[in-house]
Amino acid sequence: MHPEHIREIIDHHEGGKKAGIISILEDIQAQYSYLPEEALKIVAEKTGRSLVDIYGVATFYKAFSLKPRGKHLISVCLGTACHVRGGPHIAEEFERQLEIKTGETTKDREITLETVNCLGACALGPIVTVDGRYFSNVTSPRVKEIIHKAKAGLDRVDIQTDERIFPVEVACPRCNHSLMDRHHYIDGYPSIRVTVSFGQKHGWVRLSCLYGSFSVDQEYEAPRDTVVNFFCPHCHAELIGASECMTCGAPMVPMLVRGEGGMIQICSRRGCKGHMLDLTGVNL
Amino acid sequence: MVTLHINGLEVSAEEGTTLLEASRFYGFPIPTLCHLDGLSPYGACRLCVVEIGQGANAKLVTSCTYPVEEGLQVRTASSRVVKARKMILELFLASCPQSKTIQDLASSYDVRQQRFKQEHDDCILCGRCVRVCEEQMAAKAIGFRSRGEKRSLGTPFDLKSEVCRLCGACMYVCPACQLRCTYTEPDKAICGGCANLSPPCLEKNSFDDMMCYMEPCVACEIKKD
Ligand code: FES
Numbered sequence: 001m002h003p004e005h006i007r008e009i010i011d012h013h014e015g016g017k018k019a020g021i022i023s024i025l026e027d028i029q030a031q032y033s034y035l036p037e038e039a040l041k042i043v044a045e046k047t048g049r050s051l052v053d054i055y056g057v058a059t060f061y062k063a064f065s066l067k068p069r070g071k072h073l074i075s076v077c078l079g080t081a082c083h084v085r086g087g088p089h090i091a092e093e094f095e096r097q098l099e100i101k102t103g104e105t106t107k108d109r110e111i112t113l114e115t116v117n118c119l120g121a122c123a124l125g126p127i128v129t130v131d132g133r134y135f136s137n138v139t140s141p142r143v144k145e146i147i148h149k150a151k152a153g154l155d156r157v158d159i160q161t162d163e164r165i166f167p168v169e170v171a172c173p174r175c176n177h178s179l180m181d182r183h184h185y186i187d188g189y190p191s192i193r194v195t196v197s198f199g200q201k202h203g204w205v206r207l208s209c210l211y212g213s214f215s216v217d218q219e220y221e222a223p224r225d226t227v228v229n230f231f232c233p234h235c236h237a238e239l240i241g242a243s244e245c246m247t248c249g250a251p252m253v254p255m256l257v258r259g260e261g262g263m264i265q266i267c268s269r270r271g272c273k274g275h276m277l278d279l280t281g282v283n284l
Numbered sequence: 285m286v287t288l289h290i291n292g293l294e295v296s297a298e299e300g301t302t303l304l305e306a307s308r309f310y311g312f313p314i315p316t317l318c319h320l321d322g323l324s325p326y327g328a329c330r331l332c333v334v335e336i337g338q339g340a341n342a343k344l345v346t347s348c349t350y351p352v353e354e355g356l357q358v359r360t361a362s363s364r365v366v367k368a369r370k371m372i373l374e375l376f377l378a379s380c381p382q383s384k385t386i387q388d389l390a391s392s393y394d395v396r397q398q399r400f401k402q403e404h405d406d407c408i409l410c411g412r413c414v415r416v417c418e419e420q421m422a423a424k425a426i427g428f429r430s431r432g433e434k435r436s437l438g439t440p441f442d443l444k445s446e447v448c449r450l451c452g453a454c455m456y457v458c459p460a461c462q463l464r465c466t467y468t469e470p471d472k473a474i475c476g477g478c479a480n481l482s483p484p485c486l487e488k489n490s491f492d493d494m495m496c497y498m499e500p501c502v503a504c505e506i507k508k509d
């Protein structure tokens with residue numbers, strides 16, 4: 001945990017003056033998967049509220065956790081409808097196979113198991129969600145498969161089955177040099193390597209080449225919401241086009257799609273998920 | 285000034301006062317547990333219920349939080365009120381039977397037995413300590429944590445608080461645990477928890493670090509299973 005990082009998150013919420021404590025805590029939890037003790041102290045100090053209040057909020061809501069959570073979260077529904085359809089058996093089966101109790105995390109920090117009261121899909125119960133993805137009509141024999149999928153990472157599974165996500169190969173629109181880095185894989189595919197600069201920092205960043213995936217690997221962590229300048233590592237030209245992000249208005253970063261032709265554009269603002277694929281003028 | 289009727293008597297009270305204050309002023313006693321003069325009203329214990337309104341519209345409200353209203357009909361000891369208070373006292377007896385305050389209140393309402401599962405908690409979550417710490421001591425060292433069944437009182441992370449000045453106000457106002465420890469210097473300490481003359485906290489060399497009023501005392505705590 002970096003105290004600086006927590007401070008940034010709080011600043012992002014205008015120091016907690018306008019936005020509430022809950023949204024600050026939500027953001028911290030999203031970053032670290034739990035609320036570290038230090039973080040709560042920083043929140044208390046920066047927002048000028050007492051630690052008792054912050055701690056009260058953090059323990060009041062079930063969505064917050066004060067203990068480190070696993071990489072994946074399995075929630076078994078024990079709401080009324082799922083309960084009568086056998087939810088408790090499913091929960092037990094998960095406890096048995098993962099060798100943990102509800103609310104605990106496996107030793108390898110992979111999976112956290114929790115039970116929830118209604119996930120809003122009662123007619124399809126018993127419901128289990130893994131990292132927010134739903135499994136319906138779950139039976140005990142399927143538990144094993146669900147655990148397996150959770151460990152493999154549902155993103156990975158989806159990449160193979162979801163046709164909206166596909167790998168692309170890109171090149172610099174100026175020098176036409178390939179931007180692919182075949183030595184570093186992200187999401188199981190060669191990554192896209194570009195140079196970035198923001199503030200005083202210059203460094204590399206590797207993006208996932210899967211269209212629709214937002215996995216990145218970077219030398220310097222760019223703070224959320226900073227607009228980052230992208231450069232081609234070969235000709236050093238800035239990758240900048242005329243268009244603006246439809247979501248946030250920041251300049252879009254164009255990259256040439258190899259093979260099919262056309263352009264891919266990604267938003268230059270850190271944290272913004274604006275992106276588009278522009279195949280106009282391409283003879284398919 | 286607002287005019288209202290308390291137990292049939294026409295009285296007037298200043299706008300903004302509560303039914304509890306008005307009733308007590310005119311000599312109608314109302315039992316309270318979470319209320320404490322000088323602290324903000326909280327309405328947690330429900331012991332101060334009174335009946336307001338007429339006929340089918342009559343309802344029970346907590347007098348410590350209900351402000352006086354023009355023409356209000358208040359009954360502080362109707363059979364419905366007494367029945368409700370008895371039930372509340374039974375529930376308190378079920379959770380905190382060792383509290384002298386609760387025992388006294390129960391006997392004054394002739395409650396001699398309770399019909400629920402017996403527990404031995406040392407907190408009724410009345411919030412007096414939280415409010416005294418915040419409102420009178422301006423410290424905010426303790427507060428509520430979690431919710432529902434798991435709701436409890438204490439410092440964040442159960443660590444010794446950095447803002448606590450060991451003033452002891454929290455245990456002074458507690459109706460459930462009663463002044464357990466009387467002083468913060470070893471030679472002047474008398475443990476009031478169970479009249480133990482050699483409280484185990486004195487044997488530890490870290491007396492200064494102990495805040496036994498926030499932790500159950502090792503000697504007198506009735507073991508919870
Ligand atoms: S009860 Fe499980 S989804 Fe509603």
Ligand code: FES
Nearest residue numbers: 327329330332348
């Ligand atoms: S004194 Fe009114 S609710 Fe406790």
